[in-house]
Amino acid sequence: MSHEIKKSGRILRAPENFVDDKLAEEITTHGLNAERRGFLRKSFLAASAAMASGTALAQAAASSFDGDPNILNLPEHSTTLGKPVRTNPYGLPSKFESNLVRRESPGLTRVPQASVAFTPLQSLFGIITPSGLHFERHHQGWYDIDPSKHRFMINGMVKKPKVYTMDDLMRMPSVSRIHFLECGANTAMEWGNVAVPSVQYSHGMLSCSEFTGVPLSILLDECGFDKKNAKVVLAEGGDGSGMTRTIPIDRALDDVIVAWGMNGEMLRPENGYPLRLVAPGLQGVSWVKWLRRIEVGDKPYATKDEAVHYMDAMPDGTFRQYTSIQECKSVITTPSSGQVLLEKGFYNITGVAWSGRGKIKRVDVSVDGGRNWRTARLETPVLSKCLTRFNIDWVWDGSPVILQSRAIDETGYVQPKINELRAVRGSKSIYHNNAIQSWKVAESGEVSNVQVY
Amino acid sequence: MSHEIKKSGRILRAPENFVDDKLAEEITTHGLNAERRGFLRKSFLAASAAMASGTALAQAAASSFDGDPNILNLPEHSTTLGKPVRTNPYGLPSKFESNLVRRESPGLTRVPQASVAFTPLQSLFGIITPSGLHFERHHQGWYDIDPSKHRFMINGMVKKPKVYTMDDLMRMPSVSRIHFLECGANTAMEWGNVAVPSVQYSHGMLSCSEFTGVPLSILLDECGFDKKNAKVVLAEGGDGSGMTRTIPIDRALDDVIVAWGMNGEMLRPENGYPLRLVAPGLQGVSWVKWLRRIEVGDKPYATKDEAVHYMDAMPDGTFRQYTSIQECKSVITTPSSGQVLLEKGFYNITGVAWSGRGKIKRVDVSVDGGRNWRTARLETPVLSKCLTRFNIDWVWDGSPVILQSRAIDETGYVQPKINELRAVRGSKSIYHNNAIQSWKVAESGEVSNVQVY
Numbered sequence A, B: 001m002s003h004e005i006k007k008s009g010r011i012l013r014a015p016e017n018f019v020d021d022k023l024a025e026e027i028t029t030h031g032l033n034a035e036r037r038g039f040l041r042k043s044f045l046a047a048s049a050a051m052a053s054g055t056a057l058a059q060a061a062a063s064s065f066d067g068d069p070n071i072l073n074l075p076e077h078s079t080t081l082g083k084p085v086r087t088n089p090y091g092l093p094s095k096f097e098s099n100l101v102r103r104e105s106p107g108l109t110r111v112p113q114a115s116v117a118f119t120p121l122q123s124l125f126g127i128i129t130p131s132g133l134h135f136e137r138h139h140q141g142w143y144d145i146d147p148s149k150h151r152f153m154i155n156g157m158v159k160k161p162k163v164y165t166m167d168d169l170m171r172m173p174s175v176s177r178i179h180f181l182e183c184g185a186n187t188a189m190e191w192g193n194v195a196v197p198s199v200q201y202s203h204g205m206l207s208c209s210e211f212t213g214v215p216l217s218i219l220l221d222e223c224g225f226d227k228k229n230a231k232v233v234l235a236e237g238g239d240g241s242g243m244t245r246t247i248p249i250d251r252a253l254d255d256v257i258v259a260w261g262m263n264g265e266m267l268r269p270e271n272g273y274p275l276r277l278v279a280p281g282l283q284g285v286s287w288v289k290w291l292r293r294i295e296v297g298d299k300p301y302a303t304k305d306e307a308v309h310y311m312d313a314m315p316d317g318t319f320r321q322y323t324s325i326q327e328c329k330s331v332i333t334t335p336s337s338g339q340v341l342l343e344k345g346f347y348n349i350t351g352v353a354w355s356g357r358g359k360i361k362r363v364d365v366s367v368d369g370g371r372n373w374r375t376a377r378l379e380t381p382v383l384s385k386c387l388t389r390f391n392i393d394w395v396w397d398g399s400p401v402i403l404q405s406r407a408i409d410e411t412g413y414v415q416p417k418i419n420e421l422r423a424v425r426g427s428k429s430i431y432h433n434n435a436i437q438s439w440k441v442a443e444s445g446e447v448s449n450v451q452v453y
Helices: A001-010 A021-030 A032-044 A053-063 A166-168 A187-194 A199-203 A216-222 A248-253 A418-425 B001-006 B021-031 B034-043 B053-065 B166-170 B187-193 B199-202 B216-222 B249-254 B418-425
Strands: A116-118 A150-155 A162-163 A174-183 A207-216 A232-237 A246-247 A256-263 A276-278 A290-299 A327-336 A343-355 A360-366 A388-396 A400-410 A438-441 A449-450 B116-118 B149-155 B163-164 B173-181 B208-215 B233-237 B244-249 B258-262 B276-278 B291-297 B329-335 B347-354 B360-366 B386-394 B401-409 B439-440 B447-450
Touching: A021 B258, A053 A438, A053 B418, A116 A438, A116 B208, A162 A166, A162 A216, A174 A256, A187 A199, A187 B034, A199 A327, A199 B439, A207 A216, A207 A343, A216 A248, A232 A248, A246 B034, A276 A290, A290 B199, A327 A400, A343 A360, A343 A400, A360 A388, A388 B053, B163 B166, B166 B258, B187 B199, B199 B329, B208 B347, B216 B249, B216 B258, B233 B249, B329 B360, B329 B401, B347 B360, B347 B401, B360 B386
Parallel strands: A150 A290, B149 B291
Antiparallel strands: A150 A162, A174 A207, A207 A256, A232 A246, A232 A290, A256 A276, A327 A343, A343 A388, A360 A400, A400 A438, A438 A449, B149 B163, B173 B208, B208 B258, B233 B244, B233 B291, B258 B276, B329 B347, B347 B386, B360 B401, B401 B439, B439 B447
């Protein structure tokens, strides 16, 4: 047994010329077993004054070994006193993860206040997006608004228009739900056959968080909205862009939340602190940030961001408006473009799937460009209008392959191929590209973004 | 309608002496309706060169008003260009939330490397704990270990002992699951009738995250563990304290994960980066951080942290060992000790419930010290060995009251009163206090920590 341990690694490795084979096996096999530790400590008491268990063992062993002493040296973190609790009262990622940040696509917009910073999907796990990596899409920059001064108004076709403070809202009945949030322009470049270099840039206007707030339906009831004639609400942000979006009343009364909480704490300033609309299943622009007003109306408002932007350019030259539901979609996040497989063998293919119409029912994965499909494992919980993480085993034989994922939601809708989508939608659009994504793995192991028809 | 708007708040408020009542109503009622905005812009074109919608409106309105100009002035964030995207490549909380941090109880331990920093439960929402606020409990400080140098070994009663790199592990089949993590000594002070000042200190060694990693069962299978004779595994940390814990083999093969991911990203250094054990339902000390080794054995190892610490002192002078499952428990987080209710009226009572034995089935709330109970709403999803958020409506009439919550898990176990728990366990214990917590609301609205028998 000790031979195999010796072959396979570095920690507590027992070299062949160890002075005492029996002891070497004791150490490697039984490690810090308390009974045997007593024995070892007696035998080697002189070897070390430090009696911290692991340390003592290693030093004891090292002192009996006349080869390279580093072989048995434990790393510094196993032999020293670490940093105190609360070194960071609000914790931060490891210094070794400093490359894992939101990234901006240079030149994508004219000013960085009306730009995008993408979520690094290629390095994330599960379904929760860390709030520090939640994508940003602003129309006139972001703000850190004093919550004690923030006000939220409901007016329009209501009996009693009201203005709420944050304190007012946070005393009300609240709900907490996990939902994805995707910009309507996510994966926009793929319409035009521009293969952006990584899944961070191709799909990174996508995040998923647990949101907490008061259901909009409760607030609308409290204000006595006109149940007979109300058809829509208008959500208005407090930012300089005056972001405004029309939302159908049925949707507003269903699962829309006036939210202050994101992943357990208050919203981050870039994500609308102290108040944003959570409109599950709808494109991100409808999740109005720095929310200051909801107006109840009887027809769509045709505001700038729905009359000029966020429309689907169709092949016949017309524009589709108010297509704000994010259809069923998925993407493989590892392996993905920009990553390199270092060798043949086993890999876990993983990715996320989501649908603005409900739960994900199934995700299929192909490693041959869509000819054959296998069904992936879905991680629990599978929630409505929420990212679903999928995983599937794969053994790479070293030949070039095309990796694809295809999601199916509970309505039976199947994520389309890019040519199927183009047949209906043309290629002039910017918005609502939910096509199957293809990653090519070359013989070298390099993964790149390709379009497969 | 305009009168009510005037009364109720500040935003877009239309004063009574507004030059044009009709226009005032237009602005307050219809706000940024695009059609009407066109009209307004024409009427007030001279008033403002900035045509950003909200800004233009407010400035236009303000210019026609001869009272206090501040009444109609929009806040700076509605009239200026904000900060660019990626001001923080890794985002941070608002400056107004700087008080929401982990806190250490001074004098709790002799050195801050072997201390606790508590999670501020009183200000959190939902079930996900932001990783920056995850509680800390170290035995010899924390480390930021280079993952490329970290190794993980499996040995003991296995056919093929193996050492894994992080790359090796992260290629393997992975799972993502949301679980709570509670220190066995959480709520320890309440055994001795010491009413600590807030739920952060009384219950804040509790967090809940989505963890991602490879099931330990897969690794044990790969190493060919001795299915006939194996009874336990020993988990060993790479820290200077040589943290080691025995875990029954059935549990290890069930839902234990060798994890690198927490809330979507790599573990934080304080929480075991790059690798920790996730042992759902077990006390925190078994979730060994900076995990470097699993040894398979045939009897409990009786290591320092199970033979000397983390034992339950019983009334008869004996000690219970290996009682590592965290029993069903709950606590109201708002209102809670240290908070103040500013006035009578409606409040949302909210808190969390959890059980190391499965799902939460029901949470009851009493506002009269346990005489009457009402069943709270559970937020979805309700997951096994996971925090469950509960909410319940409450109208405070201004009289003194005692608030309590009582959780019941899917096994039928009911969270005990403190006197029921003391009848069995005495009061010498430090560990495993899962009693019902009582908060007293005084006539002044001040909430304090009390014990109710």
